Amino acid sequence: MPTLGELVAPRRMGRDFRWLLASSWTSNVGDGVALAAAPLLIASMTSSPILVAAGAILQFLPWLLFGLHAGAIADRFDRRRLVMLANAARAVVLAALCVFLVTGTANIWIVLAVAFLYGTAEVFVDTAGSTLLPMLVQPADLGIGNARLQAGYLVANQFAGPPLGAFLFAAGSAWPFLVEIVCVLAAVVLISRMARTPVPPRGSADGDAIAHPPVHTDIAEGLRWLWRNPPVRMLVLIILLFNVTWAAPWGVLVLYATEHLQMGAVGYGALTTASALGGILATVSFGWLERHVSFASLMRIVLTLEVLMHLAFALTTVGWVALVIMFFFGAYAFVWGTISTTVRQRLVPAELQGRVASVNMVGVFGGMVIGQALGGVIAEIWGLTAPWWFAFAGAALTLLFVWKPISAIVQAKLP
Numbered sequence: 001m002p003t004l005g006e007l008v009a010p011r012r013m014g015r016d017f018r019w020l021l022a023s024s025w026t027s028n029v030g031d032g033v034a035l036a037a038a039p040l041l042i043a044s045m046t047s048s049p050i051l052v053a054a055g056a057i058l059q060f061l062p063w064l065l066f067g068l069h070a071g072a073i074a075d076r077f078d079r080r081r082l083v084m085l086a087n088a089a090r091a092v093v094l095a096a097l098c099v100f101l102v103t104g105t106a107n108i109w110i111v112l113a114v115a116f117l118y119g120t121a122e123v124f125v126d127t128a129g130s131t132l133l134p135m136l137v138q139p140a141d142l143g144i145g146n147a148r149l150q151a152g153y154l155v156a157n158q159f160a161g162p163p164l165g166a167f168l169f170a171a172g173s174a175w176p177f178l179v180e181i182v183c184v185l186a187a188v189v190l191i192s193r194m195a196r197t198p199v200p201p202r203g204s205a206d207g208d209a210i211a212h213p214p215v216h217t218d219i220a221e222g223l224r225w226l227w228r229n230p231p232v233r234m235l236v237l238i239i240l241l242f243n244v245t246w247a248a249p250w251g252v253l254v255l256y257a258t259e260h261l262q263m264g265a266v267g268y269g270a271l272t273t274a275s276a277l278g279g280i281l282a283t284v285s286f287g288w289l290e291r292h293v294s295f296a297s298l299m300r301i302v303l304t305l306e307v308l309m310h311l312a313f314a315l316t317t318v319g320w321v322a323l324v325i326m327f328f329f330g331a332y333a334f335v336w337g338t339i340s341t342t343v344r345q346r347l348v349p350a351e352l353q354g355r356v357a358s359v360n361m362v363g364v365f366g367g368m369v370i371g372q373a374l375g376g377v378i379a380e381i382w383g384l385t386a387p388w389w390f391a392f393a394g395a396a397l398t399l400l401f402v403w404k405p406i407s408a409i410v411q412a413k414l415p
Contacts (some may be wrong), residue, residue, distance in 0.1 A: 001122065007013050008105055008144040008260060008301055009021055010141075010144070011038060013136070013137045013141050013144075013145060014136060014137065016194045016195055016335070017105045017133075017136050017137055017145060019190055019193045019194045020132055020194060021134065021148055021149065021152065022029070022190045023188075024152050024187070025155075025192060026128070026156075026186045026320050027125075027153035027162050027183060027184060027185050028152050028155075028157040028166075028185075029156040029157075030179065030182075030183030031156075031161065031180075032156050032159075032160060032164070032165065032177045032338065033161045033162075033164055033165035033180050033311070034161075034176065034177070034180050035158075035161060035165060035180055036161070036162035036165035036166040036169070036176075036231075036288070037132050037165040037166070037176035037177065038115065038164070039052070039055060039179075039241060040053065040165075040166065040169045041169070041173055042055040042112075044173070045107065045111060046108045052326040054112055055111075055112060055115055057113040057290075058112060058116050058119055058364040059115075059383060060119075060368060061116070061119065062119040062122070062123045063119075063123055063362055063364075063365040064153040064369070065120075066123050066124075067127070067358045067359075067362040067365070068222075068294075068355070068358050068359065069215055070123045070124045070127040070128070070354070071127050071219070071222060071354040071355035071357060071358025071359065072215045072222065072234075072354070073215070073354070074131055074353075074355075074357075074358070075131075075218065075352060075353065075355055077131055078193075079128040079131050079323075080128075080191060081152045082128050082228070083125055083128045083132070084188050084191060084192060086121045086122075086124035086266055087121075087125055087191075087326035088123070088126040088187045088188055089121040089185045090118055090121045090184050090315070091185050091188075093114055093117045093118045093121065093142075093285070094114075094118065094177050094180055094181045094184070095181060096114065097110070097111070098181070100153065100174050100178050101174040101177070103176050104261075109338070111124055113327050116210065117219070119203060123191065126361070127354055127358050127361065128354065130341075131165040131353040131354050131357060133145050133146065134345045134346075134348075134350065135350065141167050141287070142345050142346060143257070143290045143338065143339070143342045144286070145220055145336075146338045146341050146342050147286040147287070147338045148283075150334055150337060154276050154279040154283065155276075156277040156279060158272070158275075159273070164176075164179075172226055175351055180302055192275055199320070202394035209254055218355065219355065221355070222356060222358075222359065223355075223359065225268025225355075225356070226355075226359055230346060230408070231347060231409040231412035232347050232348060232356065232412075233305055233351040233407055233410050234402065234405050234408075235340060235344055235347075236344075236359060236360050236363050237363075238303075238340075238402050239360060240363040240364075240366065241367070241370055241398045242303070242306065242367075243363070243371060244367045244368025244394065245308075245310070245371065245391040245394040245395045245398065246306070246371060247367060247368040247369075247370070247371025248371040248372070248373065248374050248375035248378065248394075249310070249375055249387035249388045249390075249391050250326075250372070251371065251372030251375040251376055251387075252364070252375055252376060252384060252387060253271070255379070255384055256385070256388075257271055257319075257322070259384060260316065261316075261318070261322055262319070263322070269324065269328045270323060271322065274324075274326040274327045274330065275326045276330055278326070278327040278328055278329060278331035278332075279331060279333065279334040279336075282330070282331040282334040283334065286334075286335065286338060289335065294410070295339055295342075295343060295410045296411075299340075299401065299406050299409075299410070300406055301332075302333075302335055302336040302339070303399050304399065305328070305329075305400075306332070306333075306336075306393045306395050306399075307392060307396045307399055308389040308394055309328070309332075310389075310392035311388075312325045313325060313385075313388045314389050314392055333413045343409060343410060344356065344357070347412055372385075374390070376388070377391050
């Protein structure tokens with residue numbers, strides 16, 4: 001009978017994959033702690049909606065500013081070392097915040113500056129980190145590898161971390177950030193146990209240092225490759241469009257839950273918990289799904305469920321029904337995230353993984369910005385269910401547009 005370790009990280013995937021997995025899970029615990037503690041810290045310092053919203057905006061603004069640069073840099077240097085350096089930078093930023101908090105000199109502007117610097121370092125961590133898995137495992141194992149990494153995000157970042165962060169903040173404003181420092185530094189130690197990443201800088205077969213062109217040249221090269229590769233281009237477009245439709249109602253979800261469904265603050269929190277629980281179920285089931293259902297069928301099923309989910313939320317007025325819908329949303333959203341990442345990694349050459357991944361992430365966060373802006377305006381004019389109707393119509397039209405190309409995306413081969 002296989003051990004738990006063998007089920008989670010099969011031996012065939014190698015020791016380095018286990019170090020990567022352990023580092024990712026540990027880092028996600030710290031990020032989950034901050035997910036609750038950072039908004040609580042900002043709210044304790046200001047009642048200004050603009051400043052509170054600024055804290056949320058700083059979660060994705062660094063991606064829009066530095067995402068493409070992070071991708072180009074990840075394709076130039078040792079990606080494992082880049083993750084380590086960026087995580088160390090996060091720890092330094094957090095340590096400075098703790099000093100300000102302990103000495104009583106922290107204010108809202110310092111906290112917002114820390115949030116921006118921390119988010120900028122996180123862009124480099126996530127971009128370089130996303131390139132490591134394809135370098136460590138065989139293409140056939142990318143699906144299960146991404147599923148295991150996503151499981152850590154769901155359990156640690158979304159499920160366990162936030163309650164721990166809120167509890168620690170109640171004990172003292174600096175405690176959650178001290179715990180996060182420990183988690184981030186532990187992640188650095190764990191990933192340092194990996195062997196040196198196998199892809200040398202471009203243009204050097206033996207990995208010796210070489211002169212690089214300007215960063216914007218590398219970015220342009222990545223964008224040209226993406227534009228000339230129809231399957232990957234279509235995949236990135238799908239992700240952008242569905243993030244616009246998804247983010248429109250999600251931006252006003254708290255008002256939808258508390259005012260339209262009358263669920264209160266606890267009920268709103270329960271919605272996010274239900275989503276995480278659905279994702280955990282999908283984590284357990286992904287290996288079976290991958291063996292029995294083709295990726296093309298899974299992608300169509302998941303995107304169809306996305307359309308139906310928006311319709312269901314637009315129609316329901318009952319809180320427990322919304323919880324059930326959210327549970328299944330978490331399940332299929334996890335499956336989609338795992339499949340889309342796996343397909344992209346299989347289709348992109350190793351030397352372009354960072355740049356293509358960064359374009360994908362800029363599309364994700366760009367779609368969220370557009371969608372949330374549209375959702376706020378639509379809800380203000382037509383009511384709290386209107387963003388769900390917009391998302392339903394937009395997702396349905398997008399699904400019709402991409403239904404046929406999905407087969408070409410899945411069947412494509414690495415150039």
